[in-house]
Amino acid sequence: MTTDMMHHSGGEHHLMHRTGWLRAAVLGANDGIISVSSLIVGVAAAPGATASNILLAGIAALVGGALSMAAGEYVSVSSQADTETADLAREAAEIARSPLAETRELAAIYEARGVAPALAHQVAEQMMAHDALGAHRRDELGLADDGGSRPVQAALFSAIAFAAGAILPVIAALTPRASVLYAVPATALVLLALLGALGARAGGAPTGRGILRVVLLGAMAMGVTALIGTLTGTVI
Template sequence: MTTDSADVQVGQHDDEPHAESNASRLNWLRAAVLGANDGIVSTAGIVVGVSGATDDRTQILVAGVAGLVAGAMSMAAGEYVSVSTQRDSERALLRKESRELVEMPDEELAELAGIYEGKGLEPDLALEVARQLTDHDALGAHAEAELGIDPDELTDPWHAAWASMLSFTLGALLPLLTILLAPPGARLAVTVGAVLVALALTGRASAWLGRSPSGRAIARNIAGGLLAMAVTYGIGAVVGVNL
């Protein structure tokens, strides 16, 4: 079925807003989801492992808080270094592209036209599109088509670092508070149950925000959490008995 061009309304539609680029949205999503999952799983592993060795709430609290603080700082530092490296690489590529636009404009125009021709445009139309985009914003057009970079929305290392640290802390608080507040006899079962529910929710949230099926994301989160808690509890139990 064909659509009359006169009936087409130019611009974004309500079901697919583009106020923020996919790269920027996915960067926030990656940092937040990774931080929350790591906070839940790593802290749950620590407190469950310690509870396998001892019932002392003070020891569990100290271990859990130490793990939370160390993990949050590590996540923030890791995200900052990683995203800073990515940003440096993007800036270097943009500087190279800017230099090439000055030194070899005709070659760059031909390269851009070739990209659009490869996407299915007729050669004459591809060249005209390349000319118009270059006249409007040469660096932006070439950076997007050749490098997949938006010069106006480079990744921000501080945003990623803070998002990761905050989400890690919030995730870590759940198993820590649960194991401390639960009755001693039900401490392990309640904590494991709370962790699995939280991991299912973060898996569902990441799938929804990423517009992907949720079943696989939830299964991955739950399987990883169960494995981590089983291993650390087993180690804690062995060490506790031997000591």
């Protein structure tokens, strides 16, 4: 067995299958860290803020943000699921009505990808005989064979990711009033650095670049809200 055959027999490890859950996890946690930390810092920077005001703002931001993420993800994925269902129903009807035309359509897709015409037609016939709707689902509609979109699962995942990112900045807000403006940003920046490194590593990207971009954006967000809190002079 050649080295190349051995390599393929062991299976290749690609990173593209991670992009869906990785993007959702990183976005959720990143949003939780930055938005909640920024709000806490903005409130803490106001001269009239008290320890209870700061903690209440952090808890409210955590709960409200997690629920908002869940609701938004549920609506978004539900709309996607409705579209997928409608497209599959339409495709099933077309296959039942005109199987030969759908076979030619499938063959044309394979030809466009570089398969010889005769072979493309043969493959299309075999795919239609094996699982016609599944073939059109993958190759015509571009939908993955993973059971379709799951709105509830997506909503729960987004809420948990947001809360996981936000919880430590809220805990850091329990420090003495004079230390909040140091403890919360420091906690947030460390978490953002870890998140950037994790996301970059899981996605196969350079770690340094992944850390730098999330840390800079987080620091900028907290700096702006701290400035706003200081200038207004009131609890916001």
